[in-house]
Amino acid sequence: MVPLALPLMAGPGAISSTIVWSSRYHSWQNLLGFTLAIALFAFCCWLLFRAAPLLVRLLGQTGINVITRIMGLLLMALGIEFIVTGVKAIFPGLL
Numbered sequence: 001m002v003p004l005a006l007p008l009m010a011g012p013g014a015i016s017s018t019i020v021w022s023s024r025y026h027s028w029q030n031l032l033g034f035t036l037a038i039a040l041f042a043f044c045c046w047l048l049f050r051a052a053p054l055l056v057r058l059l060g061q062t063g064i065n066v067i068t069r070i071m072g073l074l075l076m077a078l079g080i081e082f083i084v085t086g087v088k089a090i091f092p093g094l095l
Contacts, residue, residue, distance in 0.1 A: 009045060 010018075022034060056064065088095050 010041075
């Protein structure tokens with residue numbers, strides 16, 4: 001069994017931050033705090049997955065479609081922001 005959803009849930013930024021942070025801070029207090037943060041994230045994901053059928057019944061198909069469109073709009077806004085930031089960096093006098 002391959003955990004395909006884990007990289008999608010955590011994302012490349014979180015995974016690379018985990019690797020860099022754990023290689024930079026070696027004390028047991030830092031690693032314990034880091035482990036607790038990861039465990040808390042995993043527990044929250046587990047709770048959300050367990051509550052998914054209830055949320056689907058509560059929201060209905062219309063609610064799910066609305067949330068999907070709102071998330072798509074937010075993702076589009078982030079993409080536009082990244083593009084504008086990149087264009088500003090390449091052409092500083094343009095914008």
